[in-house]
Amino acid sequence: MRDNLIFVGIDETQEEDAEAVLKTFMQEQLKIEQDLVRVHRMGARRVNDQRPRPIIVKFGDFKECQHVRQAAFDQLKVEEYYVKEQFPEEIEERRKLLYPARRAANRAGDRVALTVDRLYVNGQRYVPGKALPQSNSRILVRDHTIDELRADTRRPTGTPT
Template sequence: MPKTDKSDRKRRLSSDGNTPKPSTKTVKMADTNLEDMVDKITVIAEAVQKLQCRSMRDNLLFFGLAEYKGNRKEDCVRLIDDFCDDLLRLRNVKQDIERAHRIGRRRNGECRPVVVKFSSFRAREKVRANAGKLVDTRYAIQEQFPRVIQEQRKQLYPILKEARNRGKKATLVVNRLYIDGEEYTGPETLEAMETTNRENHDETVG
């Protein structure tokens, strides 16, 4: 093993025997490179998410439909067509379905949802517009979104319900909640609206 020059060792080692700390300039450059990398990853992730949303644009999820237990393969297109005919009073929906199948893992006592891809966004919206007919039933119809957005929507559902209970117009568009036309950004949004309403009421009464 070649001998290490003492002066070289002194340059590489500090007086306490540890390697020298990197310079402030080096640390700043490393931080900048890391921030740039994080920004690029964020941009890529957002682009992928948009592509996923676009690929799911014509899809709907159907919940509560019992699964076929026989030996033959389940005909989900026919299942959805019969469902729409019986409960939504929509005839011959199958002509607008490109494909339909179950998603998720099998679990005892639970029916996996059926994802349906329609031939167009217009055909999808025709079915979704009738989802209100399923209120107070065990069935439901929802738009399909990537998992990240779906989790964000779950967090916003209670706030949407609370806003509607207060008599406000609340709409959930993808992963953004709008209350009386204003985007919800946190609890302060509702508080500001309540303050404004009280002020307007006081001015009217006065």
Template sequence: MATFNVPVYDTPVTQNRQFQPYSMTQPVQNPNFTQQSPNSPAVGFYTSTPQNINSVMQPMVNPYSDTNCKLDDLTQKVNMIFDKMSTLDELSNKISTFDRAVQNLFKTVEKVSKRVDDVEQGMNFINEKFEDAKKDVSDVKGVCAGIREDADSANDAIFRLQKDLDELYTRHIDLQTRSMRENLIFTGIPMHDKFEESETTEKVLEKFMTEQLKLCRIAEYDRAHRFGKEYVERYPDGSVKFMTKPIVCRFRNFKEREFVRKAARELRDTHFGISEQFPKEVNDKRKELWPHFQEARRQRKKAFFKRDRLFIDGVEYCPSKKDEEKRDDDVPG
């Protein structure tokens, strides 16, 4: 019996293609004929020529070709499934990587959440301290307001006290000036000796009134004495000419004082001098005004002092700030 080699294609089941023998002795089911017996020909089956054999074998080969085509389709589908499985593997790897990233992200979020909790606790603590500080500030503001009110009251009291002190100071200076109203100071009169007594000073002053002032009588006075710093007058060779101290004399009344003061014109061009006695504050003010007094006299203006006030041509002179600065510049350092 003749056999045919049927090709077997490479499929997932068979990896290598090969020919498998097919035996013609196997019975073939064909609906087109019915075999009666091995010796009698069947209806519709032709055995006389090779053409008849080919025509008979054609239906037998076609089922295997269809099977191979189906196997090829199945192979392609399996290959597609494998490709998709590879894609799924890659996707699985990516999902794993993503899962690890998500896990890391969860850990990071947990750390951040913990830090946020710590920050919230810190902020709550700060808020509590801030509220406490705010309350303290409010209390301090209240205390400061009270202190400010007390300070304002104290400033008002100090202002009133300062005003009262200024008035008292002015009254004190006025009282001192009035108490010295009958006093005159004599300068340049030699001392009888270094430890001159008051009685001796009074006799020296009486002699000075008659000899130097050329008074017709000795003015009535209460007492006289020397005071202040000792001054030594010397000759050109350095020897002592005489020693002197100022003499203050209190006269019986203002008329007696003016009687002696008006006679001071007799002392012009001498080393003697007569002046009114004033408190130190008045003398300091008069010293400041003295250059302006001299300047007015050089300009032949009528100038005179009234206590610590200077009048020039009947108008009180008040030195300007510019004049004060110029005077300070003229003073040697």
């Protein structure tokens, strides 16, 4: 997964070649040309959903992947598109717990960095369930561990908590 990136927000058509669509996007929006090892849309087609499915791309090596990430950072100023790294499922679960705090800190004007599964606000590591460190925001984000989330999804309906 180290050499993979996920492109979000690129329009989808019924019978498309995802690789051709992505190469056009990279030329027009990112102003680069790159060799791609594998390109496809994620998940099954959604019947009544107007949002396009993300495109996942595998690059030949890590340097190419980083080059594209840097180009996306430099060139993409439109909020409808973004490029992100692909992480294993367990790291994605931990990141999802940090997203509300990241949004709150961003809205408050704090410096925010989400590095793999760690959130830093104004240079200090944020721990879920605690107030944001030296933040302009006074929002407290409720703490959930991965085990609590898994227990909630596996509990049969009607079972007392």
